[in-house]
Amino acid sequence: RAERRHRGPVWLVTNNFATGGAQSSARRLLLGLQARGISVRAAVLQEQLEHPTAGRVDLERAGVRVLCAAHADERDAAAAIVEAIDREGAACVLLWNAIPEHKVLLADALVGTHVFDVSPGEMFFASLARYFRAPRAGSVVLDARDYGALLAGVVVKYDAARAQAEELLGAPVTVISNGVEPLQTLARRTNGELVVSTLARLSPDKKLEQLIAATRVAVAHGAPRFEVRVAGEVETGSEAWARELVASCEGLPIRFVGHRASHELLAETDLFAMISEPLGCPNASLEAMAAGLPIVATDAGGAREQLDDGAGVLVARGDSEAMGRAMAHLLADPARRRELGARAFERAKARFSLERMVRDYAALIGIELS
Numbered sequence: 273r274a275e276r277r278h279r280g281p282v283w284l285v286t287n288n289f290a291t292g293g294a295q296s297s298a299r300r301l302l303l304g305l306q307a308r309g310i311s312v313r314a315a316v317l318q319e320q321l322e323h324p325t326a327g328r329v330d331l332e333r334a335g336v337r338v339l340c341a342a343h344a345d346e347r348d349a350a351a352a353i354v355e356a357i358d359r360e361g362a363a364c365v366l367l368w369n370a371i372p373e374h375k376v377l378l379a380d381a382l383v384g385t386h387v388f389d390v391s392p393g394e395m396f397f398a399s400l401a402r403y404f405r406a407p408r409a410g411s412v413v414l415d416a417r418d419y420g421a422l423l424a425g426v427v428v429k430y431d432a433a434r435a436q437a438e439e440l441l442g443a444p445v446t447v448i449s450n451g452v453e454p455l456q457t458l459a460r461r462t463n464g465e466l467v468v469s470t471l472a473r474l475s476p477d478k479k480l481e482q483l484i485a486a487t488r489v490a491v492a493h494g495a496p497r498f499e500v501r502v503a504g505e506v507e508t509g510s511e512a513w514a515r516e517l518v519a520s521c522e523g524l525p526i527r528f529v530g531h532r533a534s535h536e537l538l539a540e541t542d543l544f545a546m547i548s549e550p551l552g553c554p555n556a557s558l559e560a561m562a563a564g565l566p567i568v569a570t571d572a573g574g575a576r577e578q579l580d581d582g583a584g585v586l587v588a589r590g591d592s593e594a595m596g597r598a599m600a601h602l603l604a605d606p607a608r609r610r611e612l613g614a615r616a617f618e619r620a621k622a623r624f625s626l627e628r629m630v631r632d633y634a635a636l637i638g639i640e641l642s
Contacts, residue, residue, distance in 0.1 A: 275544040280361025281311040281597040282637060285353060285378065286368040288318045288467060289327030289338075291472060293555035296388040297629075300326055302336050304630035308641055313360065315339040315353045316376050317346075346479040350377040357385065364473070364637040366390050372403035376413050388636065389441075390448075396428075397436060411639045416440045427636065429553035430574030447637055449574060450553045451629030454621055455535060455563040466498040466603050469541040471534060471556040475507035479549045480571070481517065482592045486545070487524050489596020499525045502547070503532040518612045538563040543602050545595065548572040557584075561620035565610035568598045583619040584612060 276586030284302055289295050298513050302312045314336060319325060321340040328338050341352040357365065364386040367375040379387050386616050389396075404415050413419050420426070436446045469489075472478045480502065487500050506514040518528055529537075534556075538544070544560035544567045551573030558578060563614050567584035569575045570591070579586055585602065587594035602609055634641050 280363055281313040281355075282354075282363050282364045283313050283315065284368050284373070285315045285317065285355060285365060286444065286493075287371055288313075288316050288325055290325045293450070293552070295327050296555050297370050299331060300451070300626055301633055302331060303334055303576045303628060304626055305634065306334070306336060306348045308630065308634075310634070311363075311641060313337055313339070313356075315356070317340050317349055317371060318342055330587070346373045346377060348370075349374060350381055353378060353622055354381045362386075363639070364388060366427075366633075369396075372399050373408070376403065376408070376411070376419055378409070379419060380413055383422065386637065388425050388427055389423055389425040389443075391411065391429075396433075397440060401616040403415065417442050425636065430551075430577050431579035432573075432577075433551075446632075447633040448629065448636065449577065449624060450555055451624050452555070452556055452558045452562045452620065453626050454617065455559070467540050468498055468500045468543045468545050468599060468603070469537050469560075470500070470502055470545050470547075470561070471532075471537065472502065472547070473507045474502075474504055474517065474528070475510045475552050476513055478504075479547045479590075481520070482547050482590065482595070483545060484517070484521055484524065484526065485592035486595035486599060487521075487526055489593055490599040490603070491524065493597055495600035497525075497526060498542075498603050501537065501540070502526065502528045503530070503534075505531045505535045520609055534559045534561070538565060541565055543568065545599060546570070546575070548575040548589070549609065553578070558620060558624050561616040561624065564613045564617040566602055566609040566620065567616060568595060568602060570595065578619070578624065579616070581615070581619065582612070583616045 282305060284298055298541035301313060306312050319340050320342055331338055343349045354461035362385050365382060366388050367396040368390045400416050408412055423443045425444040425446060426437050426441055427446050427451055428434055431447050434445050434447055434600040504560055544565045546557050546569040548554055548570045557567055557569055569586060570589045571586040576640050585598050587598055631641055
């Protein structure tokens with residue numbers, strides 16, 4: 273196969289730019305690189321040209337060109353992306369949390385291009401395992417090691433996922449956590465009732481039933497008057513599950529508020545609560561940290577790396593009783609909330625800034641920033 277030229281834009285290929293943590297990080301990275309004079313392009317595998325997501329609209333308004341490659345057959349989608357890369361060149365291609373059926377095709381077709389798989393933890397490993405149980409007929413890429421051999425490298429979002437990625441793929445692995453801008457200047461808006469918030473898609477994999485159980489525990493432990501606000505859209509295909517979830521909250525101080533801009537929700541929040549599922553480097557908690565909020569989260573994935581050194585309260589994965597007790601204690605202790613919020617803000621600035629994330633990706637792909 274011909275050696276492709278390693279000049280041209282940085283390409284980011286993802287499923288879509290709908291609301292979600294992975295998509296938010298992708299947008300931030302593209303805009304951060306562009307702001308530093310680096311040419312960027314994006315391609316989406318699931319968006320139709322005539323039905324743009326809000327995230328895609330934001331990118332295009334900022335001058336980032338987005339190729340809509342959605343086709344009924346993933347081979348046609350891959351062909352459209354490869355054709356565009358052959359035409360425009362590529363400094364590198366970042367396969368950003370992309371569907372395995374597509375990214376294996378692309379990595380195989382783009383031999384001669386620096387291709388990096390950028391994925392979170394648990395879902396990444398599970399999706400690859402599912403694909404390679406029955407790989408595409410006729411493909412020479414038959415297992416994860418075959419796929420890893422096609423890659424220039426792999427990016428995981430938290431350090432505990434590094435060893436598993438190295439063992440699975442046999443490719444060089446770099447840890448690059450997500451990054452956010454500081455938001456601590458937000459003024460709290462409250463009517464006297466304490467507000468506990470979370471940001472999450474309404475989908476079974478987010479395990480929001482654990483937060484509902486924790487809310488029940490917090491009420492039982494005498495927490496001051498509070499309301500839990502769950503912000504997020506229902507994931508397509510999860511409508512019936514979401515209706516049952518909402519119905520299960522009857523009698524509890526829980527309100528589902530739909531899609532909300534994170535800065536608006538956080539400005540109303542006294543305590544941020546997060547079920548750290550699926551495993552990754554959660555953007556929701558990073559945004560809460562950057563807003564100077566106290567956080568209680570389950571100890572899963574990258575949550576520990578975010579909230580270590582006293583920047584938040586961690587409880588065991590799946591332990592709704594412990595989360596509810598922690599919520600009750602923090603709601604009753606404003607001084608402790610202020611202390612945790614200040615520590616979280618400082619940790620976000622020091623370890624999880626957007627500037628650091630952009631520089632880390634630039635270094636990965638061999639671009640020197642001034």
